[in-house]
Amino acid sequence: MARWQPGATQRLVVAAVDLFTEQGYDATTVAQIAERAGVTKSTFFRHFSDKRELLVAGQETLSRLLAEGIGEAPAGASPLEAVAAGLERASGEMGPANRELGPRLKAAVAASTELQERDALKSVGLAAAMTEALVARGVADPLAHLAAELGxxxxxxxxxxxxxxxxxxxxxxxxxxxxxxxxxxxxxxxx
Amino acid sequence: MARWQPGATQRLVVAAVDLFTEQGYDATTVAQIAERAGVTKSTFFRHFSDKRELLVAGQETLSRLLAEGIGEAPAGASPLEAVAAGLERASGEMGPANRELGPRLKAAVAASTELQERDALKSVGLAAAMTEALVARGVADPLAHLAAELGxxxxxxxxxxxxxxxxxxxxxxxxxxxxxxxxxxxxxxxx
Structure with a gap:
């Protein structure tokens, strides 16, 4: 069994998106993704509960960064200024690998209702995290919800x-x- | 085999939401839903491709009504006035059965990630239908998208x-x- 190594998450995401694009989401198995990424199936399952979860590899991190940026905005910041601080914070963590994945992820999602559903729920989760962070700053509903949706x-x-x-x-x-x-x-x- | 009768769709939705609430989404089968609604399984499959699709029974109709209302708003209507016309048009088709289903649907969705995903994609579909109807009125992007999301x-x-x-x-x-x-x-x- 290969030893766990840093970067396995990123390699699994790239391998999965490549396979989704080459042969479709439904036809792609966890075993194929693990093989392409050069890891064992058990390593896959230490990172993701199933292949669909690959789509949201960064969702929890992204939600946390958006919320932290909002929470740390200056006290006098308007709701949208706080949202902008959240976007800056999260954007700072997105590098070339994230950018290069974009078009392939988009193609994979466009071809699969299951991925579209998961992607839609990801947006709901990001909006909820931003709404919560705005409410914690004292922004009232529905202003907090509206600002989060714009974010x-x-x-x-x-x-x-x-x-x-x-x-x-x-x-x-x-x-x-x-x-x-x-x-x-x-x-x-x-x- | 029972003869097809008007209202089978509505009876299937009520039966399904009752069962989802009583015993959970995962434990509910198409056979149980059909039996509770007093129809055969083949009647079920004439109305829905699977049990998850029950959640979005009215999505296509709702999208059409929202878009029609937007399209038929007066020529001088602002984007939000057109959206309001869409909401009025769609709301007019929602009766006591829709109102009574609300809290049970909410409970069923809250208990199931699968239903949350489908519900999130439903919102994406409604926003897309409204955006398209606004663009057809000459409203530019991103204003059309923004007005649709507010809708x-x-x-x-x-x-x-x-x-x-x-x-x-x-x-x-x-x-x-x-x-x-x-x-x-x-x-x-x-x-």
Whole structure:
């Protein structure tokens, strides 16, 4: 049995997304993912409960980072300023590997209702984490919920632009913050 | 074999939600749902591809009604006025049976990750239908997406309040429109 080594999570995610893209989600087994990543099945199961959970490898970390950034924003920050701080904090942890995965993840999700469902629930989880962090700052409902939803939309839109641009050498943060600013500006045209 | 009769869909949904609440989602079979509803399994499969699809019995209809209401709003309507027209149109089709199902559906969803995922994807589908209807009116992105997300939030918040109040004899529409107005007001405090 191979010894556990740092980076197994990342290798498993890359292997899985490659296989989902090559042969489809349904046809891909845990054994194939483990083999491609160069680890045993038992190593796979130390990292993920099943292949679907690969989609949300970073969800818990992402929720924590968004919430920490919101919690640590200055006391006088507006709800959207706090959300922006959360986006900056989370974006800082997203590197080239995250960017390169984007288009392949998108293709895998587009081809599978099961992955679409898991992906949708991931967004709900991120919004809940951000709402909770805003409420902890004293932001009332439904303002906290609304600001959190804008944060999730901005993160997804910013990530899509960043990951779809292979020559982009900036980080995720400028894209996420630009998307948040666009959404804020759009609120003035709702009527 | 029982003859097909109008209302089988509604009876199957009620039977399923009762069983999910009594014994859990995982333990409930299609055969049990069909028996409780007084129909055969083949009748079940004429209405739903599997038990999970019961959760979204009305999703396609709801998407269509929301989009129709948006499309038929007056030419000068603002994005949120068009969304309000969509909410009114869809709310008009929701009767006492929909209201009474609410709390039981909520309990069933809360107890099942699988149902939470399907429920999350339902919201994504409703937002996509509303976004498309707004874009068809000439509303630009990201304003269309933002207005649609507010519409989904308003529908869910309004439905929760309506269905959790057993003595409420108004329809869903006033609750959904009040929730939309609250969200619109909250946009001015985002900062």
């Amino acid at each position: 999730v939309l901005a993160f997804k839109r910013g990530y899509a632009r960043w990951s779809e641009n292979p020559v982009d050498d900036t980080g995720l943060a400028p894209h996420a913050l630009a998307a948040l600013a666009e959404l804020r500006d759009a609120t003035t045209s709702l009527g | 989904v939030l308003a529908f869910k918040r309004g439905y929760a309040r309506w269905s959790e109040n057993p003595v409420d004899d108004t329809g869903l529409a006033p609750h959904a429109l009040a929730a939309l107005a609250e969200l619109r007001d909250a946009t001015t405090s985002l900062g």
